[in-house]
Amino acid sequence: MLPVYHESEEVQGVRVLHRVFWSFYPCIVAFRHCKPLVQVDGTHLYGKYKGALLVAVVQDGNQNIVPIAFAIVEGETADAWEFFLTNLRRYNVTIDGVSIISDRHNSIDAAITRSNGAWSPPRAWHMFCIRHIGSNFLRRFKAPYLHKLVVNTGRNKSTTKTTKGFKSRVRHTRNGVMRSVLAFDGGHRWRHMTTNLVERINSVLKGARNLSMTAIVRSTFYRLNELFTRKSAEAHERVYNGFTYSEFATKRVEESFRRAGSIVVNRFDRRNEMFEVRGMQDGSIYTVNLVQRYCNCGHVPK
Template sequence: MKEYTLRRSVDYHVYESEPLIFYTKCTQYGSGCDWLIKVSMISRKYCWVIRRYNGSHTCTRATISQDHSKLDSNTIAEAIKPLVEADPSLKVKSVIAEVQSKFNYTVNYWKAWLAKQKSVEKIFGGWEASYEALPIWFEAMCHKEPSVVVHFETMPTYQGDDLVTDIRVLHRVFWSYYLCIRVFRHCKAVVQVNGTHLYGKYKGCLLVTVSQDGNNNIVPIAFAIVEGETSDAWHFFLSNLHEHVVTRDGVRLISDRYESINAAVERSNGAWSPHRAFHMFCIRHIESNFLRKFKAPYLQKLVVNIGNIKFFKDIRGRFASMKCVTSVYESGARRTLTG
């Protein structure tokens, strides 16, 4: 019914909609159009029978370039499923373009966005169901591969000020696969940690640790979903990382040296301090922080080159080159690169 209505650029009102009866009329019924249809279900034959039909619409809409009341988000969600399945990050403007191409209507941004969310949920499941499945998923993973490391932290649920008994929600989770743990034994003694924000319905951060093999390939070794890049969250992540994955001494820990990471390193009881580990700056963050502070893109490459020098004695010459430009940049870079 919706497809016919959209194709003909007409509209209808539903007067009766029951499990066994459906009765609808044109929105302009009695004003130039007599279209109506009434159908009923024959239970014993499991089929619908048309009981009354007044023929085709004799009305037309003034324009077909705008939105249509029957082109709802559910209809659009079903129409764009192949696109969303192929690319879950499909842009909303691409949804609008697809609707325009397929139905010859222009829907607003909100309807297109809502349709995409519904399509994602139909294909991949909803946010609630996905989070509820996490414990089952990790349990199955541990059952299949007992060497997998998974560590949960939960927190109580409150309804107003009252504690809800027997219900706890996810707070943090750390996990690492056995192959990741095993392959790190053959990687360089270097790990880099970073986090990225989660932008779904439930906010938080995904923390990741990577290392590097002898061929300079990036190897992911540990993961965590936490409430944010707080000191407690990084302490939870780094503690589990040291206990289960990075168990050898002399490892270089590379980060952006964010305050919460520094605080977590200080709380590690020496696990991430010399000589068991050495906390180092990430060159990429040095580059971006220097550029943000001094607005000197022509010195950007020089700062990166200084950061990549292997021997401290060779740094002096590069600092001298920067000092020739201005002592402000030189002193700023020296503080950043040497701590």
């Protein structure tokens, strides 16, 4: 929070929000089940309220993109990125051995340098997006054929003589080859060469970037709530030994009632794992709860 001044005097009891960082508990928990790699990027706000929206995303084992943290700051300055990365380390990325991919923005480099090792080896590895490296190269040298060679060299997986020569030329530069070339990254990139994941999220939030700060936070909440709800429903339909979750759960109930005679499953509540079953012999109707391991017939389902 910053003080407010009227002419040269500070207005007492009034403060202006300078920066804000937020994350949601499901996002914090989700990171524990994702690749130890974070992509970060910033995008400008437009409309009445200026500044920048900073975003961090990760990816799970099913290639799903998971946003884990956001911040609204005055711009992509070194101080702003330091604020974002410090809070990201404090609340979300609390483990060591992680990687972070960003563009070549000098303010990000400066913020990582100020992090007292929180985003530096061996606790973390900072990598560059090869697409941004190529764009910067093309902007400077205006040579499209060399631009393609640079990008292909960065994406090369084998340590050929060409990439070894490239390594020897940049070994002592400020950035270092490990931050730019896949063949020498030590496996810390998880084969991610760009910041495409976080840029996709920025495109999704494009319509919210002209809103007020409160509205932006609310927008991320509702969008993430919808995402986690949808993915939860999809997870319940995953396959068990060739059956969907619903089919598999039904078979569990049928197996547990096999000794009691033939039954028919009338209804199934996927959310609560509740069944209504009817016995074929006497027409009796029972309720089965797989979560609480309870059936009003007196038989415990296994």
